[in-house]
Amino acid sequence: MIYTIAAVVLLFLSSGLCQEPSSDCSRCAKLEIEDHRSYLDTPQIHFAGRVRADVITINNRIKNFDIDNFHVVNEVIARQFGHAGFNPKSTGAFDFYDTHVTSVCRNGGYCTTDDPIVGISVDTAVSSVSAKIIDVDSENIIATFLVGLTIGLDSYTHHPPVFTARVATATFLATHSFVSVDDPPGYFDDSGRLEAILEDVRWNEDILNTSEKYAFLRHLRDSSKDVLSFGITTYIYNVNPNHINNTYGYVVGTIGPGSRGPSIGRRNLQLSTATSDRNNGNGQFEIKVNDDVIVDFSNVLLYRYKHGRFVLNTRDMGDKLCLETSTSSLPVGVVALSDDWYKTTAGIQRFRPSKEAVEALRSEYLNVLRCHDRSTFLVETKQYARSLSDLPVFMNPGDQRRMKLLATRYGYPICGHELPIEVFIASKHVPDEKQAATLAALTVNGRNKVTVSTNCRGEAYVIFAAGNPENPRSIEDGCVYHVRFVPKEDDLIIDTRFSVRVFDAFPVEDEPTWYGQYGVYNIFKQYYQLFPVMREVVNLVDYNSVVVPRNIQYIKMSMTRPYDDPGFMPVTRDLSKNKTMTVLKWLDQYDPHSSSRPAKERRGVLSLEELRKQLQLATQVEHYTIPVYLYAYYSIKDGYNYEVKHIIRSIYIDEMLHMSLAANILNAIGGFPDFGSAHVIPVYPSRLPGDLHPELTLHLSPLSKHLIKDIFMHIEEPRYLQEGKEDLHAHTIGGFYMRIKRSLKKLEEEQKAKGSTIFTGDPARQVEYNLPGHLQIFKVSNLTDALKALELIVEQGEGSSQVMPRDEYDKLSHYYKFKEIVEGRRLVKTQNGKMRFKGAVVDFDPEAVYPLPENPHVKDYPAGSLARRNAEAFSRLYLNLLYQLHRTFNGSPKKIVETFSSMFYLNMRAKELSAMEVIPGDPSVHAGPTFENPANL
Numbered sequence: 001m002i003y004t005i006a007a008v009v010l011l012f013l014s015s016g017l018c019q020e021p022s023s024d025c026s027r028c029a030k031l032e033i034e035d036h037r038s039y040l041d042t043p044q045i046h047f048a049g050r051v052r053a054d055v056i057t058i059n060n061r062i063k064n065f066d067i068d069n070f071h072v073v074n075e076v077i078a079r080q081f082g083h084a085g086f087n088p089k090s091t092g093a094f095d096f097y098d099t100h101v102t103s104v105c106r107n108g109g110y111c112t113t114d115d116p117i118v119g120i121s122v123d124t125a126v127s128s129v130s131a132k133i134i135d136v137d138s139e140n141i142i143a144t145f146l147v148g149l150t151i152g153l154d155s156y157t158h159h160p161p162v163f164t165a166r167v168a169t170a171t172f173l174a175t176h177s178f179v180s181v182d183d184p185p186g187y188f189d190d191s192g193r194l195e196a197i198l199e200d201v202r203w204n205e206d207i208l209n210t211s212e213k214y215a216f217l218r219h220l221r222d223s224s225k226d227v228l229s230f231g232i233t234t235y236i237y238n239v240n241p242n243h244i245n246n247t248y249g250y251v252v253g254t255i256g257p258g259s260r261g262p263s264i265g266r267r268n269l270q271l272s273t274a275t276s277d278r279n280n281g282n283g284q285f286e287i288k289v290n291d292d293v294i295v296d297f298s299n300v301l302l303y304r305y306k307h308g309r310f311v312l313n314t315r316d317m318g319d320k321l322c323l324e325t326s327t328s329s330l331p332v333g334v335v336a337l338s339d340d341w342y343k344t345t346a347g348i349q350r351f352r353p354s355k356e357a358v359e360a361l362r363s364e365y366l367n368v369l370r371c372h373d374r375s376t377f378l379v380e381t382k383q384y385a386r387s388l389s390d391l392p393v394f395m396n397p398g399d400q401r402r403m404k405l406l407a408t409r410y411g412y413p414i415c416g417h418e419l420p421i422e423v424f425i426a427s428k429h430v431p432d433e434k435q436a437a438t439l440a441a442l443t444v445n446g447r448n449k450v451t452v453s454t455n456c457r458g459e460a461y462v463i464f465a466a467g468n469p470e471n472p473r474s475i476e477d478g479c480v481y482h483v484r485f486v487p488k489e490d491d492l493i494i495d496t497r498f499s500v501r502v503f504d505a506f507p508v509e510d511e512p513t514w515y516g517q518y519g520v521y522n523i524f525k526q527y528y529q530l531f532p533v534m535r536e537v538v539n540l541v542d543y544n545s546v547v548v549p550r551n552i553q554y555i556k557m558s559m560t561r562p563y564d565d566p567g568f569m570p571v572t573r574d575l576s577k578n579k580t581m582t583v584l585k586w587l588d589q590y591d592p593h594s595s596s597r598p599a600k601e602r603r604g605v606l607s608l609e610e611l612r613k614q615l616q617l618a619t620q621v622e623h624y625t626i627p628v629y630l631y632a633y634y635s636i637k638d639g640y641n642y643e644v645k646h647i648i649r650s651i652y653i654d655e656m657l658h659m660s661l662a663a664n665i666l667n668a669i670g671g672f673p674d675f676g677s678a679h680v681i682p683v684y685p686s687r688l689p690g691d692l693h694p695e696l697t698l699h700l701s702p703l704s705k706h707l708i709k710d711i712f713m714h715i716e717e718p719r720y721l722q723e724g725k726e727d728l729h730a731h732t733i734g735g736f737y738m739r740i741k742r743s744l745k746k747l748e749e750e751q752k753a754k755g756s757t758i759f760t761g762d763p764a765r766q767v768e769y770n771l772p773g774h775l776q777i778f779k780v781s782n783l784t785d786a787l788k789a790l791e792l793i794v795e796q797g798e799g800s801s802q803v804m805p806r807d808e809y810d811k812l813s814h815y816y817k818f819k820e821i822v823e824g825r826r827l828v829k830t831q832n833g834k835m836r837f838k839g840a841v842v843d844f845d846p847e848a849v850y851p852l853p854e855n856p857h858v859k860d861y862p863a864g865s866l867a868r869r870n871a872e873a874f875s876r877l878y879l880n881l882l883y884q885l886h887r888t889f890n891g892s893p894k895k896i897v898e899t900f901s902s903m904f905y906l907n908m909r910a911k912e913l914s915a916m917e918v919i920p921g922d923p924s925v926h927a928g929p930t931f932e933n934p935a936n937l
Contacts, residue, residue: 039230042107042108042109043223045101045103045254046102046344046348047099047101047102048102049100049250049251050099051096052095052248053234053247054087054133055090055133056087056090056091057087058088058090059135059531062475064138064529064530065475065476065526067475068616070529087241087247088532090247091533092572093130095130096122096123096124096251099122100122102118102343102344104118104216109350111350117154120157122152122253123151123155123156126150126151126152129148129565132566133146134146134571134573136501137426137574139426139427140480140499144172145169150164150166150167151167151230151255152164160202163201163203163217165201165228165230166198166200168199169563169564171194190237191233191234193233194231194233196230220255223257224258227257228255229255229258231298232251233251233298234249237249252343267366267411269378270380270381272379293350293351293352293361294348294349294351295335295349296348297321298342298348299347301347302317311339312338312342314338317337319372320337320370321334321370322334323369324367325364325366325367326380328360330353330354330357331353331357332361333351334371364410365382365410382409394573395466395501395502395503396576396577397441399466401464403462404459404460405419406460407454407458407460414454415455416453416454417453418451419453419454421444421449421452421462421485422484423439423482423484423500424482425438425479425480426480426481427472427480429473431472434470437472438470440467441479443464443465444483445462464500466502467502469503478501478502479502480499481500481501482498482499503578503579504576506578508578508585509582511589512589515605515606515610518582521541523582523583524540524583525540525541527540531571538551541694541731542691542694552587605743606747608669614743617690618662618665618666621688621690621736622656622662623675623680623682624682624686625652625655625688625698626656626659628700628711629651629712630910631700631701632648632703632707633649633652634850634914635849644821644843647817648703651818653771657792657796658796660767660769660889661792661793664766664789665790667765667889668780668782669744669758673886674886675885676879678933684698685697688715688733692736693715693732696711698711699711700855700931701852701854701855708822713818713822716813717732717815718813737793741787741791744787745787757782759783763781764891765890766781766893767896768896769900796813812827820837820842821842824837825839850915850926851923851924853925856929858872861927866920867913867916867918873909874929875931875932877902879933879934880902913929914927914929
């Protein structure tokens, strides 16, 4: 993918002969260069308007690919802490809005705004599926391509439109800093240029041949013979998530004659270093020689923000630009700059210089000066090399790809030129020890550095071969590389490069499973987290949702569409061939015409490393629920709601026990519990880790029956299959632990058969603590201990069955304890032996609850206030407590006593804070504890 930053296109209308750097190319003089016309040729249509690029932003951050530790819990919070970018619920869609024809140019170069089609719409709504704008990789978001864009003319007046065409898949070849000064906040100040062939061109002949309004379109149809091309520049893009125009920008563009063949006459201009020290606008343009010179300025101009709107920055550019040859200083032309000129012409200007100037440009460069002071605004680069093969480039291990390169000078191909090429790793996240192996995964003609010679047409062919990068970035598939044309002389070749993404090897199993190292769950989970908009279609991490027949058909249909179809899934196109095959093969195991649950469930078993990750998640799941329950507990005024307070206290103490037991199991199988890292500390509002109850959002809220019924009972809700067996794919906490239990048993069974065990952890790391009448943390050293711990966790949360809502100690499970508060009665066994809420009254007085804020943050409290100081102190104590837990379960088990002492002190500070008015004298809002990482304050 071309990575250089966009430029000016210069075109002379004629054919020419290639330059001869040596006698070896003497035969070159006998070859004529084909006249491959572009959208810069006439007849042309220019247009201008608005564009919406609903770009995907969550996948711009490589850390977000970590399926174990990243989850977009709330889009507002995600933006606040930089997790998801400015547009987390994006679709990737790209569309025109309020875009119209602004002028037409006939053969011979006569352009006018006085034509009947000026003002008709240029639409992208003619397709049922929006085009998609896509980045190659999280570490190369500049390399962007567009798939599936269909355009139509005057579609609001006629159906079908008078003209439609599909834009061939193409890249935004370059960007440059479009707004030079006075950038308003919330705007992306770069522009981007895209050029492509138009395919599947269709004319509404009935309208076209009978209406004089469309006489120019008949002229375009007849002149082009349905071979058309398309060029657009997008600029001034709004990235303010709170602005009504978020994801909207501006567009100018041109439709003109085109060819599927390569354009050989390209020459390049760039902003002079005196014009811009941020971005010099390197790029490409086409050149062919005749009496006319056509320059495309659309992507090298400067804008500024003035009086609430964007205008051409004539303060820095001047109001006129003068073009002349570099050595002989012969004039080529003058262009007067204005906002109307830019939108009317799409930045394309035709000049008719003298024959002497045209002849000079065959061996001189073009300079663009500010007319008023003769200072240099744009300069032409000396030599230009680029790839002519299809871009972008995605490769799988074992793939080979033949690519054609082109080197030119003065717009002519350079014959016999040595073109040095180098492959280098573009990622910043490849460890030093993996650099060599990763670099070896992409070669050009068998090496990372190679020199090739151009033929008589300036072309060179190379073979790219992909190996296995071996997962150097750990959390994101494969690696991204740049292929660079390395200059031998300072004045010969600009730094032009394109991107290649090579995927990791991924074995396709005969019978892919839902879970497991090579199962589909991890694939689905990553897309579920990176693209929240998909949740409105199918919940990819919920087995029961995926295997619904209509969803199976939807996923299969979208994943088997052509690559350039805008409905292709995943929208990012970054799923390797073997991962795609794995998903499709897994889906094929189920009859789409059967019931929503397959007759035979193929259950994967977690690997030992995956099991350790799941147990770490288990500690986080328990951790996430504790502040939620505590916050509601602290909101109860002292001396009131005694029964309710006792119930909630018993439950959060149980959760502390569950967290401790999960950590002991993790230690027992050689893991290392993590309580102190930033990514394991919840930020509320939040969702449960591990995709448990994905439809549920956790809030810090004062106690109410509504909170208990809709949130607390949902967290603890048991779900069972009709046959009475636990649903191992249900996203409940109980189902989550049953998966862990099943994998523990299977892995230990396999190791026992080998005379070994998975319980290899250091026994000295085990934590033991007995708080009489409350909790008993016991050590875990073998499978029996681990299963006992897991059964206790599940039964205390869900109950042992639907008809026995108690654990083995005859204590009511959490779900039914919460339901007692909602029902207002204790659950008891009636005379007929059935469980009914007909016992003692459980009173709840909502007036005896402090009005705590929902999901408070320290910064919400007034600066310098007592509430803020106490909230800051609480957050520091909370973090210290987590550090103590981390030390306790990582080699210092005796510190558990100290940890519980800290919990007692934290409890006292929380009660003090909850009783405090945020603004003294105003009882409407009290200051709740924030459970916040001080690093985020």
